[in-house]
Amino acid sequence: MFLGRLNAEQVFPYPSVLTEEQEQTLRELVGPLSRFFEEVNNPFKNDALEKVEDETMKGLKELGAFGLQVPLEFGGLGLNNTQYARLVQIVGQHDLGVGITLGAHQSIGFKGLLLYGTPPQKEKYLPRLATGEWVAAFCLTEPGSGSDAASIRTRATPSPCGSFWTLDGEKIWISNGGLAELFTVFAQTPVRDERSGESRERITAFLVERGFGGVTHGPSEKKLGIRASNTTSLHFDSVRVPAQNVLGGLGGGFKVAMNILNNGRFGMAAAMAGTMRGLLQAAVAHASTRTQFGAKIHKFGAIQEKLARMALLHYVTESMAFMISANMDRGDPDFQIEAAISKIFGSEAAWAVADECIQIMGGMGFMQEQGVERVLRDLRIFRIFEGTNDILRLFVALQGFQGLGAQLRGVQAALRDPLGNVGVLTGEVTRRLRRYQKRMKSPQNHPKYPKNGQKHPKITPNNPK
Numbered sequence: 001m002f003l004g005r006l007n008a009e010q011v012f013p014y015p016s017v018l019t020e021e022q023e024q025t026l027r028e029l030v031g032p033l034s035r036f037f038e039e040v041n042n043p044f045k046n047d048a049l050e051k052v053e054d055e056t057m058k059g060l061k062e063l064g065a066f067g068l069q070v071p072l073e074f075g076g077l078g079l080n081n082t083q084y085a086r087l088v089q090i091v092g093q094h095d096l097g098v099g100i101t102l103g104a105h106q107s108i109g110f111k112g113l114l115l116y117g118t119p120p121q122k123e124k125y126l127p128r129l130a131t132g133e134w135v136a137a138f139c140l141t142e143p144g145s146g147s148d149a150a151s152i153r154t155r156a157t158p159s160p161c162g163s164f165w166t167l168d169g170e171k172i173w174i175s176n177g178g179l180a181e182l183f184t185v186f187a188q189t190p191v192r193d194e195r196s197g198e199s200r201e202r203i204t205a206f207l208v209e210r211g212f213g214g215v216t217h218g219p220s221e222k223k224l225g226i227r228a229s230n231t232t233s234l235h236f237d238s239v240r241v242p243a244q245n246v247l248g249g250l251g252g253g254f255k256v257a258m259n260i261l262n263n264g265r266f267g268m269a270a271a272m273a274g275t276m277r278g279l280l281q282a283a284v285a286h287a288s289t290r291t292q293f294g295a296k297i298h299k300f301g302a303i304q305e306k307l308a309r310m311a312l313l314h315y316v317t318e319s320m321a322f323m324i325s326a327n328m329d330r331g332d333p334d335f336q337i338e339a340a341i342s343k344i345f346g347s348e349a350a351w352a353v354a355d356e357c358i359q360i361m362g363g364m365g366f367m368q369e370q371g372v373e374r375v376l377r378d379l380r381i382f383r384i385f386e387g388t389n390d391i392l393r394l395f396v397a398l399q400g401f402q403g404l405g406a407q408l409r410g411v412q413a414a415l416r417d418p419l420g421n422v423g424v425l426t427g428e429v430t431r432r433l434r435r436y437q438k439r440m441k442s443p444q445n446h447p448k449y450p451k452n453g454q455k456h457p458k459i460t461p462n463n464p465k
Contacts, residue, residue, distance in 0.1 A: 117247065
């Protein structure tokens with residue numbers, strides 16, 4: 001898109017990657033998980049207690065919800081990204097506090113283990129993580145390091161014998177910090193530069209067990225929303241980490257952290273789509289039963305417009321989430337920009353939908369017993385964590401223009417001596433003409449629809465609206 005080319009094949013037809021067996025597996029999971037959240041989980045109680053109830057945690061473990069994407073050979077359900085997104089949507093519809101507990105565990109907590117773990121590391125940790133016996137946490141943010149992840153100060157020093165590292169530092173606002181037994185921790189380490197021979201500071205990722213000793217956490221933070229989730233500071237005091245617990249190679253921690261976050265963002269869009277579905281249902285239910293001025297308020301144009309816009313935002317977010325997950329499942333390696341866009345759009349759309357839901361419900365929506373004010377509080381964090389929307393907007397622009405910038409630098413150099421670079425400039429003009437011709441031929445309608453479009457049966461010449 002940044003190069004002026006629309007890859008219609010990614011959208012038309014809408015990607016569908018599930019086999020019949022995978023669809024059947026998903027159907028078998030959707031029903032029980034939905035019933036669990038409707039009949040067992042109590043979001044009001046979780047919010048009031050500021051923790052996920054023990055009965056809920058036990059039930060989620062029995063359902064396999066802590067190991068959705070862990071391969072079958074390690075005791076997980078082995079779901080692909082599309083299946084995972086569908087289940088995340090259900091969680092997002094009912095309780096975002098529980099969603100953070102599950103997401104911090106598998107979407108980022110042990111995602112690095114799935115992406116970069118060695119066979120021995122996976123064999124050692126994944127079985128316990130899949131059952132929920134162990135909970136995982138992702139530890140990057142520090143008091144002086146938020147969006148600027150490269151500035152972390154937590155440090156790991158190698159032992160003279162090279163068999164272990166000594167880890168010291170502090171992390172803050174860690175989801176599952178007080179629950180986790182396994183932490184993916186990022187720390188500065190000395191790395192020898194192969195060219196100069198000098199030692200440089202580079203970030204390295206480590207798999208740290210609470211049982212190593214020296215790992216402590218602070219009290220659970222008091223938060224605006226997602227109160228059911230556990231958020232604490234973490235302190236690492238001379239923690240001895242075995243050398244075999246380095247994750248993704250020495251000095252490769254920044255890449256590990258960014259890829260973990262990039263791989264998890266599509267799930268946030270799916271969760272937001274689920275939340276919007278629940279809000280839309282609540283707004284429609286209220287509008288269809290509330291009578292004012294002698295009529296149900298859903299008959300008023302102002303309310304209809306609000307509901308239509310809410311439905312539109314939900315539809316777009318859901319479509320983005322499942323398109324990205326499907327492209328990931330098809331093996332497309334280039335999804336980072338789309339995932340960031342879906343996170344930005346989904347988090348802001350969900351906030352707008354929650355606000356409109358309260359507006360439609362009026363004073364009733366402002367009351368705690370309706371649950372919408374809790375959802376509004378829960379939603380505010382999604383524009384901040386896993387990359388603030390402000391930073392992600394810069395990421396989208398800079399990453400998107402990266403390839404185009406390299407191409408234009410060559411053209412710029414050629415323009416300094418146009419007579420000596422006629423071939424380069426002619427080639428650039430030819431490429432642009434071909435792109436323009438291809439763009440003109442790109443489908444503007446879905447292949448199954450007639451070229452002149454298709455009208456809704458209720459739209460007639462006498463009823464153009």
